[in-house]
Amino acid sequence: MLMSRLLGERFKEKPADAAMPSHIFLLRGGYMRQVANGIFSLLPPAKKIVDKIENIIREEMDAIDGQEVLMPVVLPADLWKESGRWESVGSELMRIKDRAGMDMLLGMTHEEAAVHLSRSEALSYTKYPFMIYQIQTKFRDEPRSRGGLIRVREFTMKDAYSFHTSQEDLEAYYMRCHEAYEKIYARAGLKNVISVFSDTGMMGGSAAHEFMLLNEFGEDSLVICKECGYSANMEIAKSIHKNRGKAASTIEEVYTPDMKDIDAIAKKFNTDASNTIKATVFATDNSTKPLVVFIRGDLEVNEAKLKRVIGSNVYPYTDYENTDINFGFIGPYNLTSDCDVLYDESLRDENDLICGANKDNYHLSGVCMARDVKPESYVDVSKVLDGGICPKCGKPISLTRGIEVGNIFQLGTKYSKSMNMEYVDANGERQTPIMGCYGIGVGRLLASIIEDNHDDYGPIWPMSVAPWQVHICSLNNQNEDVKSQAEKIYKELLDNNLTVVLDDRKAAPGIQFADADLLGIPVRVVVSQRGLANGEIEISTRDKSIKMSVAKETAADEVIKLVKSMM
Numbered sequence: 001m002l003m004s005r006l007l008g009e010r011f012k013e014k015p016a017d018a019a020m021p022s023h024i025f026l027l028r029g030g031y032m033r034q035v036a037n038g039i040f041s042l043l044p045p046a047k048k049i050v051d052k053i054e055n056i057i058r059e060e061m062d063a064i065d066g067q068e069v070l071m072p073v074v075l076p077a078d079l080w081k082e083s084g085r086w087e088s089v090g091s092e093l094m095r096i097k098d099r100a101g102m103d104m105l106l107g108m109t110h111e112e113a114a115v116h117l118s119r120s121e122a123l124s125y126t127k128y129p130f131m132i133y134q135i136q137t138k139f140r141d142e143p144r145s146r147g148g149l150i151r152v153r154e155f156t157m158k159d160a161y162s163f164h165t166s167q168e169d170l171e172a173y174y175m176r177c178h179e180a181y182e183k184i185y186a187r188a189g190l191k192n193v194i195s196v197f198s199d200t201g202m203m204g205g206s207a208a209h210e211f212m213l214l215n216e217f218g219e220d221s222l223v224i225c226k227e228c229g230y231s232a233n234m235e236i237a238k239s240i241h242k243n244r245g246k247a248a249s250t251i252e253e254v255y256t257p258d259m260k261d262i263d264a265i266a267k268k269f270n271t272d273a274s275n276t277i278k279a280t281v282f283a284t285d286n287s288t289k290p291l292v293v294f295i296r297g298d299l300e301v302n303e304a305k306l307k308r309v310i311g312s313n314v315y316p317y318t319d320y321e322n323t324d325i326n327f328g329f330i331g332p333y334n335l336t337s338d339c340d341v342l343y344d345e346s347l348r349d350e351n352d353l354i355c356g357a358n359k360d361n362y363h364l365s366g367v368c369m370a371r372d373v374k375p376e377s378y379v380d381v382s383k384v385l386d387g388g389i390c391p392k393c394g395k396p397i398s399l400t401r402g403i404e405v406g407n408i409f410q411l412g413t414k415y416s417k418s419m420n421m422e423y424v425d426a427n428g429e430r431q432t433p434i435m436g437c438y439g440i441g442v443g444r445l446l447a448s449i450i451e452d453n454h455d456d457y458g459p460i461w462p463m464s465v466a467p468w469q470v471h472i473c474s475l476n477n478q479n480e481d482v483k484s485q486a487e488k489i490y491k492e493l494l495d496n497n498l499t500v501v502l503d504d505r506k507a508a509p510g511i512q513f514a515d516a517d518l519l520g521i522p523v524r525v526v527v528s529q530r531g532l533a534n535g536e537i538e539i540s541t542r543d544k545s546i547k548m549s550v551a552k553e554t555a556a557d558e559v560i561k562l563v564k565s566m567m
Contacts, residue, residue: 001468003503003515006030008043010518020217021454022447023148029458029518038145038153040443045519048467049446050156054135056187056464057158057440060180064173066133066160071113073137077103079112082419092141106139111415111437114161119421122163128423128433129169133160135442147217149447150403160438163416165425170410170434174207177408177438181211185405188445189462190452193405196222197232207410212402213448222402223384228393235304239382240389241296241345244274246352249366251333256363260328262297265363269354273298277347277355277367279330281339283319286312290323290339294332294355296346299382306381309342331355332373333364343375344382405448411435459520460543463566468499470559471521473512475528477504485552486527489537492556498563517542523562525555541566 008030018024026032031046042050058068077095080086085093086105094106107113114132122130135158142153149155160177164170178195185193190213198210210233212222221234232238259265266273276297281290291314293301306314320327325337335341335358347353351368369375386399413432415421422430446465453460463469470493474486483504490502501521503512509528516524526538537555539562540547550558 001499001501003501004505006044006501008045010515012514018148020147020150020447020451022150022450025450025454025458025518025520026148026447029520032149036153038142038151040149040152040154045467046446049449049461049465050442052465053188053442053445054158056184057135057442060184060187061131061133061158061160064131064176064180066131068134069117069132070134070136071107071110071117073107073139075105075107075113077105079116079419080105083112083115083415084418085112092143094139094141107136108138108140109439110134110136110138110159111161111411111435112419114159114437115415115419115421115435118161118163119416119419122433123423125165125423125425125431129162129164129173131160131162131173133158133438146219147447149443150217151219152443155444156442158440158442162436162438163433164436165423165431165433167412167434170436174408174410174436177436178209181406181408181438181440184440185211187464189449189464190405192452194222194224194231194402196224196402197236198407209408210404211406213405213452214400215403215448215451216401217451218401218403220402220404222400223397224400225390225393225395225397227395228390230390230392230397234384234399235302237384238391239299239302239345239380239384240391240394241348241382242389243349244351246275246350248368248371249352251364251366251372253357254363254365255361256329257361259361259363265354266297268363269365271354275352275354277331277353279332279356281317281325281327281330282306282314283317284310284312284314284340286310287340290317290319290325290337291342292325292330292335292337292339293342293344293381294347295344295382296350297354299344299346299385301344301381302383306342309379309381326356326358326360329356329358329360329362331358331364331367332369332375333367334358342381343369343373343378345378345380346382347375348378403444403448403451405445406438406440408438409436411437454520455517457514457517459518461520461522463522463563466522467519468501468521469563470498470500470523470525471516471519472500472502472525472527473509473516474503475509475512475526477506479529481532482527482529485532485537489525489527489556489559493559496556496560498560522566523559525559 010030011028015027032040096104138157139154192214195209198208223237224231262273278295278297280293280301353367354365357364387396390397417432425431450459477483493500524540536549537552
């Protein structure tokens, strides 16, 4: 490829609306251009990288007996009505009507389509187990697109669906997929990916893992124990609390004028927030009553956990006029308001607590949960704190951030049963197959590779996914010796089936080097008048680990040898 012909301008300036390195370099380096919010066109360098990522994914999916298919982007609403997700999924699902007025949608995930395809093709147990996968465009009307390709509305995704006759078979195959994903990320050059337990979310199912790239710009909070290796998404991580060991004490009512927040109450009583009870009030889809969650004062409610506990979406409660709750002074002792109540595990068997008195401008001290409140049960709905207790080994855990680069789910029969997929078993009985699903966002993986492989000047592409293998900088192309030597090396490398970019422009060396940094190609060859005066060519790697000068006669051979060593 000649740089003079390469489509895509490169820029020195940082884009004003970009913060993540991948977003910055994908725009500056001529990899992509925004079409609309969360929708991008890819230019040739990015398309070449995407093709290589997809090939890696295909090879690893085929290695675990995957069969590639292709399902539609536009789907009839009837399929999603069968599964129940037409009604349950919110506005992120793009609902449309065709010219005949039929309800249609743009696929954001393809469980329904996979069942629709498979239920007519796998009627006997002899077909099981099997896995189908596709690499396909999807659309999710994401309300908060960010980070370039990290969170988008239109995206390319590898999604796979496996079908089994037993839970044991699903679990065994699930682990095969887990191992395949580890191979995919290693081959793509990601060094900091971990697997964490995660919430099944709208996908449903009994178990799920997310593969997370540890990264300060990540949206997900992760809980990690360095001692035993426990790891989980904050949405599902179990909270373990050590009892404060306080003795029972007498309840006292204290005047607390206009003190409605935990910090003010802790200061008033000269104590720590952990000695207080916080009340958080929610509205829910499955009840007209407000839901009051009582939790230790230094903790926060984890809404993902709360949703799973109550089986409903939750929202901040704002219908203040239709309840007699004393906001700012809510407490679990003598609470008579018409509301639903939950108690977090952090309060179990605790004594000598401070809480609202359920009347304006008053709080109580000395409240004991077992003596004064007597909850029938407790639930785990708190966010894990940095330095908290590991639920596996009891050592301190730490919080970090990550970018999700893939996920796997044990779906069970959520979709196959609701959509009446059946097969005939060895005894002639009809059975419902058990499903798993496995997803990787291709564009997000591209961006994540940059996040894990870059310096201040641009991406450092691993050889396995680099758009080209070698970048030749021909400095001072007006000089015939420089030009002819660069073209000679270029032709020799092409003849040896290497992919090469030759900068044939009459651009200053600084511009050529800056553009080469932004393209991030693993091996760089510099042909210059100074080098040729000594009969030498400079060869280096983009990561700066190798830099050498070689005789011009052997330059092509040395480059070929270096490229092979990096593959």
